[in-house]
Amino acid sequence: MVNDKHSQKIVDFIQNWSRKHSIWVLAYGTGCGAIEIPPTMTSRYDAERLGVRGAATPRQADVLMITGYLTVKTLKRVIRVYEQMQDPKYVIGFGSCTINGGMYYDSYNTINVLDKYLPVDVYINGCMPRPEAVLSGFAQLQKRIAEGRADGATQYKENLEWYRANQKRIIPNWVMPEYNW
Amino acid sequence: MDSSLFQLLNYGVYGTAILVMLIGLYGALVKKSLLKVVIGLSVMESGLNLLIVALGYLKGGTAPIFSEGFLNGSNKIMVDPVPQALVLTAIVIGFGVTAVALSLVIRLYRHHGTLNIDEIRNLKW
Amino acid sequence: MVGTPVLFVAIPLLAAFLIPLLGMIWKELVRIVPGLVLMYLMVLSINLLNHVLVSGPIVEVIAGWAPPFGINLVFSAFSGFLVTLMIFLGLVVWLYSYRFKRNVGFEPAKKYFLLLMMLITGAVGIVLTGDIFNMFVFIEITGISGYGLTAFYTGRDSAEASFKYLMLGSIASTLLLLAIMILYSQLGTLNMAEIASKIHTVNPTYKVISLILFISALGIEAEIFPLNGWAPDAYAEAPGPVGAAFAGIVVKASVYAIIRYIFTIFDISGAYSFLIIIGMMTLIIAETAAIRQDKLKRMLAYSSIGQMGLVLVAFGFGTEEGVFAALFLMLNHAIIKSLLFLSGSYLVYNSKDKKIVEVNGMHKFLPITSFLFALGAFAIVGLPPFAGFWSKLSVLTAAADSHMLFVLALVLIVSVIELVYYLRVVNRIYFFKKGENVDPKKPTFNALLAMIVLGALILVIGFYPDVITGVIHKASADLMDKTKYINDVLSIKQ
């Protein structure tokens, strides 16, 4: 039955639909952007009506939100958290800093392009992005999920060596469990 | 001798004997010198012996010996021989005890360098 | 008939005075002869006891004067039982002290065994005699040899202990003589049976005063509180086997004397409750003092005092059950406390202060001695299935049957205290680490044998008390039957 193409399609549809409408965000407050999450979730903008909801631990979360600049020190934690999340999982780059370093583009201590280290599905630009922008970012992600194009995790797995090399370049003493699933 | 006088005398002897005993007891209980304590004990014994002999005395009795004089004499009263025998024994025993006591006193003096009974109290509680 | 009671007094006395002479022939004889004598007496006493149990008491008249004029010795079931017990303990003590400490030398050994034989003579004499003045003499013999044995070690403290013993002993003899004289002045006789048959004619005041003086005088030897000031010191400072001899022989004889006076001679019923009062006082004070001791032998001494208090309590019930219990307790106490003294003195053999802490970890060096000490400790607190349990049970049964529930409860509470201090010592022996400068000494073979004999007896009586209870039952019946005693003695016509 599972092998049946049509039913597989239906199952895929339902799965994608439910994934689309249930986005559990691991709000990992790495930078200043974390301040924009509470307004997004609370009554004025109310992201929960889209099915967006906070998750407490990476095991339960679907989306890893990188809220702002990533220092070298936090990058390690972020990678760890990302690898602990269960498939399917998505990354949202939040704010200019994740795109090109933003105002910290020449800092000795922050990474400039997040996509080199983690597969970003959706970027939300702005410095800071307003909650409206965040909501639009979620909508974008939902759209991508529904279309089945939010496959950052797959890319990460396929290009793990490249990502690892980038990561190891930034993080000097690499002592991390191997990511092998 | 008058009977009542004899009685009085008798009590006097008893009283004296008891007094001697009490003096001995006082010595044994109060005096701090070991030697005096031993003396006190001896005095107490002497008083007791005196008491016993006095108890055995009968008015006008002679020595309790079956001698010719006794058998032939007019005085057929004989004092009770038993207390005298007892006293003899008691004196002997008292002698032995006193000897042991004195030897112990010597040893105590040798070890403690004193005869004060209050200072010889290593064993207590 | 293999022998007469007079031998029990005559032979050891003779042996005592022969010892110095024999020592001139061969030095070892000093040690061997007392043993031979005691063995002979043991055989004799067992034979006589068997005879007595079957066919009634033997009354022996000395020097041909029939009672009440002459001195007589009575070997009844009661006194015979005690004599056998004493001789047995004497034998054990002899075996144990064959070459004990100072005894190794000839001179000390000569004195030691001489005094020991005198002690046994005196104690046996106390039990056997039927004459109160004769008893006084024997008490003095026991006393003097006891002073000597207490001061056997040449140290400072043993002289002190001995002096205390002597001082109280002198007062005791004074009181005793006074008591004897009061009785004599009233009745004109010194024979126990005679006195017993005439006692009802005496003015009650004199009677009571005399009894009080008797109890006080004998109470000093029998370690009754508050007359027992000498006892802990003497036990603690005398050699170990002498402590055993005191606990097993001297005190037993004194208690015998008290009991004889109260049960046979006097007819004062209040004396029984008085026994219970002083017995309880002795028991409680001694046991509470024992729990706080830090010296082993002193602790054992207090424990011994307490046990004697319990014996007096048991006698104080005045019933045959009570007497049975008391006799059983005396037997067990003699065996067990001797074992404790004997093994205890090896546990603190080379120690100066005989501190309890010095027994720490001794079981590794003296396994058998430690085991026997533990056995004795378990037995004396009355844990089944050891010997002490049965006697304690009979005491309690007797107490309950006499409706003395308060006494019963107190005895049991005191037993808990006893338990605590014995267990503390046993725990130390087995589970603590040995002190640095403690120098244990292995017991000699004869000492070990003596202890093992006692230990085996504890187990035998514990598992099968019937071996001994028959005799004790007869002995207690014998003590209770006052008229029979009087008749037996006074019917002898020479």
Next chain:
Amino acid sequence: MEEVLYNILGAVVTFIVAFVVGMTYGGLTRKITARVQNRKGPPFYQNFIDAFKLASKKTAIHHGVMHLMGPAFLMVTSVMTLLIVPVLAGNNWFPNLNFHGDLIFLLYIMTFGPLGMALGAGQTGNPNSAIGVTRGLSQMVGFEIPWVMSLVALMIQYHTTSITGLMEVQAQSGTWLMLSSPFAFIAAVMAMFGMFRYSPFDIVGAPTELASGPVSENGGKFLFVMMSAGSVFTFAKLTLYVDLFMGGASNLVVLLIKTFLLYMIPVLYGVTSPRYRTEQAVRWFWGWPTFFGFLAIIQAVILK
């Protein structure tokens, strides 16, 4: 054999009903909470979406046997509770195991699952899980006291320890027990606050504090099973309350109305409350609720 099959079928139907209702209630709760907070809130079927998503998520790792079995323990408890509680009164639709156990049994079977899941949570090795578990167990000690007191009050008043017996009592007398034994009802409802773990008694999960506590290492299918077990359990407990205090329900609609009304008490109380500390929570339960429990027992003894 036919009977067994019929029973199994009934059990499955009951389960499905309970699942659906419980999930819906969960969604409604979220919606209501949102409305109270002046938000639009998710749709009422949001919980179904979440559940499907969780079920469709991959579960790549586990921490050992107990971790794997934890959700199953929880589910067993929920289903057993559901099976013991009479869902609909006065007909033979879902007899399940109604006559095979009584209230005491129910009390104990209800603790089976949390403990089992606690074992699973323990094996994950996450300190937060263990903290959550101890908090949960402490809170359980708290709320079980008034809860049992109210149950004991009912038992002694009506001389039965079985749920069906109490329902019969209500059917015969025609009044609900919440009216005839008001104190017991008050105590039981106050205990319910702890049972449903909404604020201020959400000390077990405490998302921001303990990272959701015992479930912090469970994602995907584990969480799905736990979530559905929780929904079923919620429904079962509500049904139990309805059976005990509101005379049961003869059909599903009445049951839904009654359970929903009952359910709103802890939900609405929770929406407006911050969180207690553990010992505060425990002491709260030993305060007024226990007092009402005492009153209930006194009333029961008097009216017995």
Next chain:
Amino acid sequence: METYSIIFAIFLGGAVLTYFAGKLNSILQDILFLGSVLVPTYLFFSGVSFGSAMPFSLEGISLLWGIDHYSWLFALIVLGLGSLAAVYAIGYMKGKERKGYFYFNFILSVMSMLGIVVSQDLISFFIFWEIMTWSSYLMVIYNGKDIQRVGIKYFVFSAIGAYAMLMGIVIVHSITHTFFIEDMIQAYGHMSLQLQIWIPILFLIAFAVKAAMMPLHVWAPGAYSNAPMAYTSLFSGALSKMGVYGMVLILVTLVSRLPQGIWFREVLAWLGGITAAVGTLWAIKQDDAKKLLAYSSVAQLGYIITGVAIGTELGMLAGLFLAVMHALFKGTLFMAVGAIEKQTGTTNFTEITGLIRKMPWTFLASLMSIIALAGIPPLGGFVGKWMLYESLITSDHYLLVILIFFASTAGFLYCYKFLFGFFLGQEEKEWEHVKEAPATMVVPMILMSVFMFVLGTFPGIILKPINNGLMDLGFVDSYKHLWETSVIFNNWGDHVILQPILYSIIAIFLFFLILVVWKGYKGTRYVTTKDISTSGEVPKEDENLTFSVGFTQPFLRAVAPVMRRQIDKYYTEFAKGLEGLFEFMRRIYTGNAQTYALYVVVFVVIVLLFKDVLF
């Protein structure tokens, strides 16, 4: 009856032989030890028949040994647990010192316990009681740890109890002039009211001490945790049951005939309830598994006492069933702790974690016994708890049932603490080398777990003998042998039918197990407990993430006012005061010869002055 003599001869001889065999050969010693426990067990269950008794006499006291259904039940506990613990002990004692000592006392304990249950007279009862006390005392001081306090405390409390009993025995004897229990029961009706009240009290003190009832329980935690675990399983499982045995006997045969007996029952039941609650609270506080289980034993015995004290038939059944269950699960738990102690060298929760994958069988046994201990269906503990609650409710103990329920619920905390502390949580590197305990240790535990499981669904296996025993004690069988089925009743007609429930549980469990777990197991991969969500931090290999210190702090803070009062402290103060008094008393012996002489004089004078009063 020759069998009794043979059994006890084997026990005694075996004990001595085993002790000395250690000097020759260790394996021979093990074999002798096993033989001297198992052979009498076999002989007892094959050779001893009900009703026939062995009379004999010792020291003029007639003694009687025999067995009825009631004592058979306890013989079953003693010998069953004894045999399993003996098998376990072989493994446990391997390589330990003082093996002979251990074996000797072990055999003597089993013997004395059997002796207690077969004694039909008070003297052999008391003798065996004391042998039991001192042999267990010797076990308590086995480690030599803290013995002057813990060991002596145990013995003193036991002795107080035993002497109270002895007092009762001799008082009874002074009335009946025999020591037969039968005669005591006969004569009890004719005693004065005062005695009728006091005799049960005296006996109950003894039994309450052994059953570790408040406020006589203070010895238990130290003693249980100090004894070697192979023995503690017997100590807590069987030895403490002797207190229950006696208690039931006294309550049923004596107290029930007393009009005031209801007060005894009420007081006992409440004390049992308080014991349960206090024991539980203190168990929650412990960080050492031995202590935890020790307090837990106290608590469990509280339930049992409550059950037997309320005295209805259901209560008796509940109490005795719980007694059997307690023997099983507490025996297993102590064995598990012993296994862990043997393998790791410590029993502290704050040190050990994550043994589940290293000692799976031990974990399984522990899990089963913890479930039984907590009283959660479908294991046997639930049956006992259920009957206890029902008996309390149906006999109008409304507040007591709340107390018991509180204790029982709070008990979950320590139950979880035990499992979590040892088996769950982080797997630390320190314990990587740990292996499963040897088979001789594991097999008894697993066997007992199986019993527990079976009893949870078919409690009739044990309830029927209990019922028979109760009928021997004079209960009317108001349940008409219904205990033979796997249904439990109360006297209001409510019931729990265990079989379908068990089947349902198993079915549902398996369904979800297969659906989720097995499928999940295939799809998932084991990761170590270091791989947890730690806010992205990567814990180092030797970093200790375990949460075990202050594990139950929140709850303890809630109950802090209750925990502030320790009964133990009062006892300690009392003992200190007493020793001070004794210290003062011994100052009487001043060491001055003249003072002593003065005592003599004063004594004589005083006695002479009061001679009219005294004589």
